[in-house]
Amino acid sequence: MNSSKRLMKHKISGLLVAVPFLVLMYAFAVHAADHIIDSHFHNANYAMQGVPLKEFIDKYMGDKIARSVVFPLPLQQKWDRFEGYAGDRMPPNYYLGPKAGMYYYSAIDTMTAMDFLKLSAADKARLDPMIVGFNPMDQYGVNHIKRMLILFPGVFSGIGEFSVHKELVGEKIDDDLTKANLGPGDTLPPDATDSTRNTLYNPSLKTIFDFAGEAGLMVCLHSDVYPAVVTHDGKVAGLSPEAPYTAGMKHLCTQSPKTTVYWAHTGLGRFVKPAPNHLRVVSEILDACPNWNVDLSWDLVQSYMVDPKPGMPSLDDWAGFIxxxxxxxxxxxxxxxxxxxxxxxxxxxxxxKEMSVADYLAVKEILKPLWEKVGPEVVNKVRYANHVRLFDAARMKVRAWEAAHAKDNVWNLPVSMQ
Ligand SMILES: [Zn+2]
Structure with missing residues (x-):
């Protein structure tokens, strides 16, 4: 062995020691990072404006957030110059305000994947990117998900956040009305009205959920817990807390029982505020759906928990539920x-513009009163351990699916007729 070979051998054996050591050091550093994981984070908005993933890790997560989901918003707000939105002084980049519709922007998943692939292994381990750019009401939607996995193996942990029922958004999506294409004699699904585009009963959802179960993908679903009708400029035209979508949600989980889902914000939102029976409804759905979870996300929704208005569940009620x-x-x-x-x-x-780091990190303080009520062990599960358990399992299964399907032809995927 000549000296350069010997040196190389020495370097390699040095690396064999150093790499596990660095991984251990990294694991320790991340462990020390406040033990907080952000399971619901949007790296881009309704106009596909966002921050590069490397910047998100270095500047925003830093040593404060150990790990994070990254999902952009799937929907592009159309900028319709005929509308003269805001006196033509600025483009819209949020769904509330403009009359113009929104459409699924599939290229956003490619943007996320290509950005992710530039990261170091240690940075990659801190993110769980999700596929969002598919129409959940389209039987072909599942094929976009498959193509992303086949084209970008090693990237995605799940799908979503995508919306079925979401005030206003459901009406603004450029898509067919559910009733428009019903066959002769067919009736609207139980959760649909004449102006509905999205329904929990669309067979496309069963196809997507079943595939997520097969591939091990986590699913982040936004679906309001009860109907809300809101105008484009944010005026509430009707709320129906007395008629929650309980049956539709149970239908969704019982037809795809193996799929691991987390239901965003327990079905709450800007307009869908917690009804007095909210936690009973959520409990009923969780009890019927053993593989379903919920997330406590969105500063607005978190304020309903720590500062409930009359008629909303109390902080103690939330603590008991959690x-x-x-x-x-x-x-x-x-x-x-x-x-x-x-x-x-x-x-x-x-x-x-890019949000300030202080504003991003401030959100993790909102639920402090709730954390004090439930105690450190439960807090650790909610903010850390549950995510690790669910997403680590997802990563492993999805990598196995990708390996088994590496040679699948993205130009000719099988179609599902179910
Ligand atoms: Zn969200």
Whole structure:
């Protein structure tokens, strides 16, 4: 063996020692990082404006957030110049405000994947990217998910957040009305009205959920717990807390029982505020859906928990719920990292930009009163351990699916007729 070969051998054996050591050091550093995982984070907004993943890790997560989901918003808000939105002074980059519709922007998944593939192994381990750019009401939607896995192996842990029922968004999606294409004699599904585009009973959802179960993909589903009708500029035209979508949600989980789902914000949102029986409804759905979980995300929704208005479940009610379902609750910020274009009260134009690090990190403080009530063991499960268990299992299964399907032809995928 000549000296350069010997040196090489020495270097390699040095690496064999150093790499596991570095991984251990990394694991320790991440462990020390406040033990918080963000299970609900949007790396881009409704105009596909966001931050590079490397910047998200270095600047925003830093040593404060150990690991994070990354899912962009799947829907592009159309900028319709005929509308003259906001006096034509700024483009829309949020769904509330403009009348113009929204459409699924599939290329966003490629943007996320290509950005992710540039990261180091240690950085990759801190992110769980999700596929979002498919129409969940389209029987072909599942093929987009398969193509992303085949084209970008080693990237994705799940699908979503995607929406079925979401106030206003459901009406703004450029898609067929459910009733428009019903065959003769067919009736609308139980959760649909004349103006509905999205329904929990669309067979395409069974296809997508069944595939997620087969491939091991986590599913992050947004579906409001009860119907809300909201106009394009944010005026509430009707709320039906007395008629929750319980049956539709149970239908969805019982037809795809092996799929691991987390239901975003327990079905709450800006307009869908918790009804007095909210936790009873959520419990009923969780009890019927053993592989379903929920996330406590979105600062607005978190404020309903720590500062409930009359008629909403109390902080003690939430604490009791979380203790009972402590292995099935995740925490998330629901931050959209690129802010909205706005005109302020004085008429000044404020263009959206990357959110400040302080604003991003502030969200993790909101639920403090709740954490004090449930105790450190439950807090650790909700903010850390449940995510690790669910997403580590997903990563392993998805990598196995990708390996088994590496040679599948993305130009000619089998179609599902179920
Ligand atoms: Zn979200």
């Amino acid at each position: 203790k009972k379902y402590q292995d099935r609750v995740l925490w998330g910020s629901d931050t959209v990292i690129f802010t909205r274009n706005q005109i302020d009260d004085k008429g000044n134009l404020i263009m959206g």
